[in-house]
Amino acid sequence: MLDLAYIREHPEEIKQAAAKKRLDVDVDRLLALDVERRTLIKEVEALRAKKNAASDRIAKLVGEEKARAIAEMREASAREKELAATLKEVEAELERLLLLVPSPPAPDVPEGDESANVVIRTWGTPREFDFPLRDHVELAELLDLIDIPRGVKVAGTRFYYLKNEGALLHWAVCRFALDHLVRKGFTPIYVPVLVKREAMVGTGYFPGGEEQAYKIPEDDLFLVGTAEVSLCAYHADEILAEDELPRHYVGYSSCFRREAGTYGKDTRGIYRIHQFDKVEQVVICRNDVEESIREQDFIQENAEEIVRALGLPHRVVVVATAEMGQGQVKKYDIETWMPGRGGYGETHSCSRFYDFQARRLNLRYRTKEGEIKFCHTLNNTAIASPRILIAILENYQQADGSVVVPEVLRPYLGGMEVIRPKR
RNA sequence: GGAGAGAUGGCUGAGCGGUCGAAAGCGCCCGCCUCGAAAGCGGGUAGGCGCAUGACGCGCCUCUCGGGUUCGAAUCCCGAUCUCUCCGCCA
Known part of the structure; x- marks a missing residue:
């Protein structure tokens, strides 16, 4: 497995490595998933941060106020769950592709069969x-x-x-x-x-x-x-x-x-x-x-x-x-x-x-x-x-x-x- | 294979559903003290991810793993895995 950040920054090298080794890897798909993954992470984490803050507040609230805050959080929690599920799917496919990415051969390795x-x-x-x-x-x-x-x-x-x-x-x-x-x-x-x-x-x-x-x-x-x-x-x-x-x-x-x-x-x-x-x-x-x-x-x-x-x-x-x-x-x-x-x-x-x-x-x-x-x-x-x-x-x-x-x-x-x- | 018990930070070991990434002790690291060391005192001590990267940093996740309940789980429920004890079997 290669460093995802490295693949991100050197996609052409990876494609060439795959070609030299006669392997088939969808690098572009992988990079698209990488972007999608990070976008989702940002969204999910923002929701979680909000939730965590609210959770601290709820602990100290009482009565009406507390009930209202809880109702709000119920929605945020549901939304977070949805996004997290999508993120999980994206990560699974990303991982699957990442496992197929080859190491580039050293420069002194002859090319061919x-x-x-x-x-x-x-x-x-x-x-x-x-x-x-x-x-x-x-x-x-x-x-x-x-x-x-x-x-x-x-x-x-x-x-x-x-x-x-x-x-x-x-x-x-x-x-x-x-x-x-x-x-x-x-x-x-x-x-x-x-x-x-x-x-x-x-x-x-x-x-x-x-x-x-x-x-x-x-x-x-x-x-x-x-x-x-x-x-x-x-x-x-x-x-x-x-x-x-x-x-x-x-x-x-x-x-x-x-x-x-x-x-x-x-x-x-x-x-x-x-x-x-x-x-x-x-x-x-x-x-x-x-x-x-x-x-x-x-x-x-x-x-x-x-x-x-x-x-x-x-x-x-x-x-x-x-x-x-x-x-x-x-x-x-x-x-x-x-x-x-x-x-x-x-x-x-x-x-x-x-x-x-x-x-x-x-x-x-x-x-x-x-x-x-x-x-x-x-x-x-x-x-x-x-x-x-x-x-x-x-x-x-x-x-x-x-x-x-x-x-x-x-x-x-x-x-x-x-x-x-x-x- | 049968019966029971348990899994918390490098280790030992606490932990009421919110104030717990987690007490305390040990270990380790850095200071102070010392001629030097020990003891003592003070401080520090997990990993991953995202954002930012000139630096300081900010956020999220992880208390075996996976699912569930809940606004909120180390704490409740279900499943898996592993460990230990007893019985059986066995090279």
């Missing part, structure tokens, strides 16, 4: 294989690490079981990423994966993303698609102290995504699935553009450290405007090399929001001078598994189908160096 993404860094060189390459599905089958057919039998399409070293590897990468960030001073948090609508709206997933979220109607709860939701909402409706910022949180959660509208896309293997685990970085910092940029660079570097430590070739892209979320100001993706795809696949996503989420969440802080401001929020993946296992299995495979365990993960697998076929 996915094809306009800009690769800013590449690390590592994809291996040349001197034997027939297996993709992760074949490797997992050979090594008995993933059971997709039974996942489908029990839970449906895009579900799976991880087993044996597959399961261990899954927990190993998560724990490795977690440990890495805790070492860097992040506060580890295990979070709710079912949240109220407010948390989904507060982080900007609703309205608009309802069809991507699993819903529990009986309790009016939603399964989160990322721990970002639970972590950002953690301090909702709070006023933090400036000297306790920035806050660095690393959350761990299962993530659930309906993947509606992706029928036939990425159907092989465990690339696109309904349930996975993710270690997520969330930063809450001061309302300062420079600080936000620094923090984004920081959490981006953290993610790259993790992928580098795993020895996986990857590249970093700046995501173009049309591929950005409504609230995002700038987004980096890490795409990791997946030999089976013969290309890079998205494994990490790092977003800067300024105060877009904080406004929706009513997440604020008090400056040393006593001023109250909205915080800035940022988030980035640390590791998402099992998708990252695709890269690990495929990049580390050997001619006989065995897979070398990346060195940094070995301590989490009891020192295991190679995962070998079960005869």
Whole structure:
């Protein structure tokens, strides 16, 4: 959500932002409602002021005089009630529109769709294989690490079981990423994966993303698609102290995504699935553009450290405007090399929001001078598994189908160096 | 899941339908005192919205939330939510 006063003063910028992000927002309608709202507020408040004054008088009056004053106020009160009801309607529609207004992308974000993404860094060189390459599905089958057919039998399409070293590897990468960030001073948090609508709206997933979220109607709860939701909402409706910022949180959660509208896309293997685990970085910092940029660079570097430590070739892209979320100001993706795809696949996503989420969440802080401001929020993946296992299995495979365990993960697998076929 | 109790400012806790945005205490901040500190004394200490913005400011709303009664509600009525206690169940 943006500051209404800012929208009022920069309508063209907002319209352009919507165009760049390929979003449809009726800015003119919003501005008209804004005017209407303030007009109504003035009228209602004038009536209330009059009423309040009369009310004080009535308390002291007696007899005839009192009866007459009461009769007058009855009318004023009725009129006020009418206006207040209209005001409420106007505010409801204004709020509805306000929730759709996008953040303008940063000036250095390329304009356009996915094809306009800009690769800013590449690390590592994809291996040349001197034997027939297996993709992760074949490797997992050979090594008995993933059971997709039974996942489908029990839970449906895009579900799976991880087993044996597959399961261990899954927990190993998560724990490795977690440990890495805790070492860097992040506060580890295990979070709710079912949240109220407010948390989904507060982080900007609703309205608009309802069809991507699993819903529990009986309790009016939603399964989160990322721990970002639970972590950002953690301090909702709070006023933090400036000297306790920035806050660095690393959350761990299962993530659930309906993947509606992706029928036939990425159907092989465990690339696109309904349930996975993710270690997520969330930063809450001061309302300062420079600080936000620094923090984004920081959490981006953290993610790259993790992928580098795993020895996986990857590249970093700046995501173009049309591929950005409504609230995002700038987004980096890490795409990791997946030999089976013969290309890079998205494994990490790092977003800067300024105060877009904080406004929706009513997440604020008090400056040393006593001023109250909205915080800035940022988030980035640390590791998402099992998708990252695709890269690990495929990049580390050997001619006989065995897979070398990346060195940094070995301590989490009891020192295991190679995962070998079960005869 | 069943039964009961309760939700007031950062916290504790008063509050007759008008004089209550709200007593008192604690905490915190600023002064005085002191070599310094404690104690003591004095003062200050919620958020949102609208108008005005050179500054001081003025008005409206908020006593969990939503609705109702009333000229007027923290106080009365209804509903929701949450918390606590007891029972049952349970990883």
